[in-house]
Amino acid sequence: MTTLFSGEPASLLALALLVWVLSGMGGWILAAMTKVSSLIFGTGGMVAALCVIVAALQILQGGATVQAMLPVLPFHAELTELNSLILLAMSVTALMSTLYACAWMANVSARKRARSGLMCNLLMAALTAAAISASAVELVLMMEMAALCAYFMIVQTDDVKSRRAGLNQFLSGRAGTLCLILAFALLHHASGSVNFEVLRHVTFTPGIKSLAFVLALTGFGLYAGIIPLHAWVPQSHSSAPAHAAALFSSALMKVGIIGIVKVGLDLLGAPPLWWGLLVLLLAVLTAFIGGLYALMEHDIRRLLAYHTLENIGIILLGVGGAMTGVALNLPVLASTALLAGLFHLFNHGLFKTALFLGAGEIEMQTGIKDMEKLGGIARLMPWTAAAMLIALMSMAALPPLNGFASEWLLYQSLFQLSTSHVFIARLMGPLLAVGLALTGALALMCIAKVFGVTFLGTPRCQAAADATPAPLAMTFSTILLALLCVISGVASPWIIPQFSAVAASVLNTPVLLAAQHGVAFSPTSAVSAPMVAILLLGMPLVPWLVAVLLRGARLPNRSRGDAWACGYAHSPDMVVTATGFAQPLRVMFAPLYRLRVHATPASLVGALHRGWLGAFCRRLAFIELAVLLVVAFA
Structure with missing residues (x-):
């Protein structure tokens, strides 16, 4: 255990993973005690996030790629500058989200507090492990666990809207995981390994490279919410608690982006030109459509979710x-x-x-x-x-x-x-x-x-x-x-x-x-x-100086009252x-807005969201998460 507190990046990351898991479990067990459980969830989450921040800064300063086995945990990690960057991006936002969650959890029911605290901590532990994974098996398992944690945070309200959002996220996540399994299985067939360091030094045929890239782009794109693979994003961000939605946007979807970077620029060698052009076309489509659909939303969190898609495109x-x-x-x-x-x-x-x-x-x-x-x-x-x-x-x-x-x-x-x-x-x-x-x-x-x-x-x-x-x-x-x-x-x-x-x-x-x-x-x-x-900062001072110098005694002080309404009494x-603000754009881009209706016909949506399928996926998600946790601890 002494190596766990040595202050080295691998030790700090192992400590963070343990703190996230143990504080999540401890807060879940004591969920009936409002102040105690909120303190355990919050303190554990913030301590773990601070450990990851320090570890990420150390890796960035060191610069060299390091392969390391985490102390205490049987996890083979790859500590690179790219991995440390995503760790830093995720942990800074996780620190603030956890601080917010401390106050939020004190005002909700014990059941919601227990599930939200446990799943948020497990989500960040899984995403941190995914970011430093040294092999495809570890990466896919951790991303699958993170997606399942996100699912349980989405459906915890247990209303029709949340169940529909959870089902969309569950199906999208499973499709993404399947594509990633196929992509890395193809690379394993050609190289005999799923270790990233080995894959970097294997020369693949153009056909295998391209097929693996397309599969990986689809899989990671489903996690990142690239349009047209974005169906789960707006509903999920609106249904989950606000701090969980922030983690979806700043952590879960960003790991998908880093996956595309890793496969397209790191593991498979120099990409052909059409890879870059394909990503650019998907990017500009995602950015523009995301911004356009954001303007039509009245639900503030759905609007922000569409703007997340816009920034994913950027x-x-x-x-x-x-x-x-x-x-x-x-x-x-x-x-x-x-x-x-x-x-x-x-x-x-x-x-x-x-x-x-x-x-x-x-x-x-x-x-x-x-x-x-x-x-x-x-x-x-x-x-x-x-x-x-x-x-x-x-x-x-x-x-x-x-x-x-x-x-x-x-x-x-x-x-x-x-x-x-x-x-x-x-x-x-x-x-x-x-x-x-x-x-x-x-x-x-x-x-x-x-x-x-x-x-x-x-x-x-x-x-x-x-x-x-x-x-x-x-x-x-x-x-x-x-x-x-x-x-x-x-x-x-x-x-x-x-x-x-x-x-x-x-x-x-x-x-x-x-x-x-x-x-x-x-x-x-x-x-x-x-x-x-x-x-x-200086510009606002100019009008004030001009007014002071030229005003003299001619201009009286302003009087405040109700807004002018053409002689009528003002009302809210x-x-x-x-709706009125966005109406001109709704008319101008009406064909683009109708695409959503044509792409998701009501008959298909109704058949997909029948009660039996949602209930089946919920049970399946519970069993899968339990199995993954047993595998991870084993």
């Missing part, structure tokens, strides 16, 4: 650009694109977790998820409103926040793609940049919709009018994540070199020269995030609604 634009750069022998393009994708993967976890936790606060204080019934929340929950505004601005890639930094890097990689010597690359570069710009415009509209309809105006129902600030732990977790969005954006010139080193380790190329010197972007179009921040019914 991350995949970086991954696809890197694969295309490798295929075209353009190392600067590959490095810039992968750097942008990995940096956005990290940034998205910060602002999306803040948004889900903020939405959870509103739901807890009002009992409402429908934005049509909210309004005026900013005056009643000011700290939550400020944190969500910052996170929304980051989601829309507004400077100087972190979303802007990573998306600007992505634009630079797409501009480099347009200068390629291959015609198809020159054609796709500008088209993809335009698609990314349209996606950004949709995200800006979502800022106006979510913040304007939810936080501004007057309350549209009594529950919204009676809202009070959320518990301190909830509010603090959201504010801290919003501050991290600001810090990682302003400090991006110093953070980006670390991500550039990770991209270089995956591609086996030198670290980008621009990143080494702390320039946030390409040498021809560098942008200083700190200077942008200073200018933006006059405030803009979410």
Whole structure:
């Protein structure tokens, strides 16, 4: 046991896994004792997340790939810079989600507290183990366990909506696992091994490589929610508790993205050009359709889930650009694109977790998820409103926040793609940049919709009018994540070199020269995030100074009253609604919105969601999770 507390990365990771599992089991056993069980779940989750953060930072500083057997646990781990990056992204958001969950669990029933605490801890343990897996068997088993934990968090409310969402997630997860088993079985047949280190040094035939990649892309794409493999995402994020939805978005789906990076750029050698083009097409489709469907949603968590799909597409634009750069022998393009994708993967976890936790606060204080019934929340929950505004601005890639930094890097990689010597690359570069710009415009509209309809105006129902600030732990977790969005954006010139080193380790190329010197972007179009921040902070002072200097005694102080309504008495019914805000786009893109109806006919959906199938899958999920836990402990 002394090696478990040595402070080495492998020891810290083993300690984190044990703490997650033991605290989950302990809190589950003592669930009837509200304060004790909440303290066990929360303290254990935060201690484990801190251990993973420290281990990830140590691996990033070390730089070398290490194969290690975890102390105490019979688990063969691969500690690489890429793995440490996803560990860092997951554990930072898990730390804040656990802090939020401490307050949430104190206000729910013992049954819900027991299931949510246990499954959240097991989910993070499984995802952490999946991220450091050294073989395909470990990876698939851990991802399957994580998907089953997610299923039980989705169906814990046990209403019709949750059961339908759980069934969609269960079927999608099993299909994804089956595709991964087929992909790695094919590689095992050709190489005789499923160990990642062995697979890296095997030369596969083009047919086996391509078939394995397509299967792996489908399997990991189902976990990541790539459109059209996304059916489980919106309903699941709306049905699960807010902190669980944040973990789905920032951890579970991101492991799927890292799986695509590992297979497409690491295990199978240099990809052919069509791999990169396929990923780019799926990426821009996912980003645009995700943003478009988000604008039509009134359920705030479903809206955020569709925006998660949008950002999954943006991350995949970086991954696809890197694969295309490798295929075209353009190392600067590959490095810039992968750097942008990995940096956005990290940034998205910060602002999306803040948004889900903020939405959870509103739901807890009002009992409402429908934005049509909210309004005026900013005056009643000011700290939550400020944190969500910052996170929304980051989601829309507004400077100087972190979303802007990573998306600007992505634009630079797409501009480099347009200068390629291959015609198809020159054609796709500008088209993809335009698609990314349209996606950004949709995200800006979502800022106006979510913040304007939810936080501004007057309350549209009594529950919204009676809202009070959320518990301190909830509010603090959201504010801290919003501050991290600001810090990682302003400090991006110093953070980006670390991500550039990770991209270089995956591609086996030198670290980008621009990143080494702390320039946030390409040498021809560098942008200083700190200077942008200073200018933006200074701009509001200019009108105030002008008013002070020129006002004199001519302008009286303003008087406040009801909003002007053309002479009529103002009422909440006059405030803009979410439906009215999005109606022009609904008309403009009506054919695209009708695709969902045609792709999922009512007869097929009704047959799929008959009672017997959901009940059968629920029993099957329980048996499968029990078997996997026995296998893991054995």
